[in-house]
Amino acid sequence: MQATNRCSKPTLIGAALALAFTLLPATGAQAQDGQKDFYRAEIVILQRLVDPASVEEQMAGKQIEPSRNIEKSLWVEDANGRRSSDLKLAGRNELHLGRAASRLENSGNYRVLAAAGWYQSFPPNYDGSPMRVAIGDWLTGAQQKAVEGHIEIDRKRYLHVGVHLNHWQDGSAPEASAPAIEAGSTVEAPKAEGAGSIADMAENTQPVMAEPVPAELVTWIKETRRMRSEEIHFIDSPTIGVLVFFRKL
Template identity: 50%
Template sequence: MYKPAFNSSGRLFAALALLVALAAPALAEDRYRAEVVVLERLADPIVKEQMADKAPEVKEGLKRLWVVDPSGTVRSDLDITSNLTLNTAASRLENSGKYRVLMKTGWIQQFPPDYDGKPLLIEVGELLEEAGHRAVEGTIEINRRRYLLVNVELNHWRNAADPGADGERDGSAPESASPDTGEGTESTESTESTENDGGDGTGADTRGVGTSPASSPGMKAASGKELVTWIREIRRMRSEEIHFLDSPTIGVLVYFRPLD
């Protein structure tokens, strides 16, 4: 009696196996190694921005990328690694005496097309006890359209009682040039085009320092802290290139490498 080589269940299993085999290369192409370094500029900048009354949006319930708790312990909700391509660039900047590395980390993640990421929490630097958090805090968010897009929103705070805490220093705004990392660091100048309504991600949107739509007069007295500067920038990422985003007092190195 003739028996078919595959019954209906066997044909279904074979079809599923073929789909998995065909999908595997596509999934591999969506895997990236992401790396982030946050730096503090050591030289006292000449800042004329009026930031003391700015109130950045408070985001809660986020996954932690790198949060230093009051005891100094690093907390992260990602499987992070310290074996970074950015280690060399970070060391060069520290050795220059102009920067201090506050955090450096990397992780592996899939970023498929049209990926909408969630903000990842960062909290590093000096502990501001009255404020209840570290001096540098905020988020980094990664999305993908035609390109990977990184949205950095970091705030740099200080105690309100510190010298010069009235937020008014004389002088002109400092230059915002990329540091010499020796690794082909991209310029911090923003492009004129922004991500279009269709989500193509064809450009970068640099929103600069001191342009928040929200403000809260009297916040300094209530919280015991004041805002020094911040970073508000969306940058289109080119794979295997180091990107530098900065403000007068803090900077961020970002690097992505696709994995085969």
């Protein structure tokens, strides 16, 4: 019995040590995989300072896809300019894209609407959720921001960024039109019965007001592009643009 006890104790210790050393390399490999898929993501959204009326591509009549129920926010501002985001965003002065954004802004041709940077893991076959964007001027008639939409990041073999942004402006004022008169009909002269008859006629000939247009589409971006790390990518339309940068950590 004593010989059995002396043999069993070293055997158990050896088995425990073997199991521990077997687990350690796996844990290290998992940490390396986590670092390999970890990125610094940066997105800057710009508005090109041009008169919307000068844009050749007139899009006021374009049909817009119904708004998606997007729960996650990248950069959403309210009427007072207060920002909300579901990401922990870095300051603009910390961004790699900060200098590029400043150069564009200093040129006098662009206005920076949002500059976002954050850390996130993008493992292979990552299917990202759309992130809502609402920035720019506040359109009183439509009760919304001038630039609205969403941005989505996926990873298959490469990182892909899908930009879906609409640029809106205040709708044009409706024009008054005279009431239609059927062909062959006659308009009776006012009866000489005092001011009452003239008032009645004036009431019946009030101009017809068209329904106001709360907002008109200026341009949009609907594009998905493959991204390479350490390269600055620019996706744009005649009035808005998006700078994108990824750095693998």
